[in-house]
Amino acid sequence: MAAPCRTVLRSVTNFTSAALFRSTKPRYSTRYLATTATETSKAEDVEAAKSETPAEGETTSPADKKLTEEKAKLDKELxxxxxxYVRALAETENVRQRMKQQLADSKLYxxxxxxxxxxxxxxxxxxxxxxxxxxEMKNNPTLKTLFEGLKMTETQMQKVFSRNGLEMLNPVGEKFDPNFHEALFMAPMEGKEPGTVAVVSKVGYTLHSRVIRPALVGVVKAP
Structure with missing residues (x-):
């Protein structure tokens, strides 16, 4: 009778011990373990960065100083x-524009x-x-016909001039302009404003607004 009782008592004791062991065993979730591992990794990275960063007041090595100077020199050269390079591009563009304008002028003039x-x-x-x-033209039909022919020729020539950009300058009564007129003489004239063109000895011409021959004129002078 005593032997069966001891066997039952031993079984109860073992069961109780196993239950107590399971209840006291710590339970860690997967999330907790992952968070702990991440924090540990960050701490290690911080420590590594601190170990690589030179301490305050620590002087750089000659090699680092040489590299820094070389970098500054290369930056300056760059x-x-x-x-x-930018100046060369600008100068090239200016030359191209000048050549283009000269080519256009050469065609125009x-x-x-x-x-x-x-x-x-x-x-x-x-x-x-x-x-x-x-x-005399009234009494001479031949002379009149010749005159009309010359007049038509002159008119036709002026039309051809105009089509090609050639314009006549006949500045009678206009203000004297040294850019378009050449004064041959100056004289006072009653009833005319000083500084105006009174006489045109030879008409001038412009080609596309460029003077190729100034008008030869006489200018009114103040009395």
């Missing part, structure tokens, strides 16, 4: 080369020499029509 030669012909026609007396 800035200088960049500035030169290519006929300037030819126009100057034609002006002599226009002057002869103008003088010829101005010197024909009106009274």
């Amino acid at each position: 800035k200088e080369y960049k500035d030169k 290519a006929i300037q020499g030819f126009c100057k030669d034609l002006l002599e012909v226009a002057d002869v026609l103008q003088k010829a029509t101005e010197t024909v007396p009106a009274e």
Whole structure:
């Protein structure tokens, strides 16, 4: 009878001990373990960074100082080369624009020499029509026909001039402008404002607003 009782008592004791052991065993969740591992890793990183950062007051090594100076030198050279590059681009663009303008001007004023030669012909026609007396044309049909032919030729020539940008300057009564007129003489004249053109000895011409021959004029002088 005593043996079975001891067996039962031993079984109860073992069961109680196992239950107590399970109740006192710490329970850690997966989230708790992951958080702990992360905090540990961060702490290690901070310690490593502190160990790599030179302490306050610690002087840099000669190699680091040399690298810093070399970097500053290279930065300065880079800035200088960049500035030169930008200036070179600007100068190239200016040259391109000047060449473009010169090319356009050369095309626009290519006929300037030819126009100057034609002006002599226009002057002869103008003088010829101005010197024909009106009274003689009334009594001479042949002279009248010749005059009309010269006048038509002169008119047609002026139309051709205008189509090619050649314009006549006949500034009678206008203010004297040294950019377009050349004064041959100055004289006081009653009833005319001083500084105005009174007489045009030879008309001038412009080619696309550029003077190729100034008008030869007489200017009114103040009395």
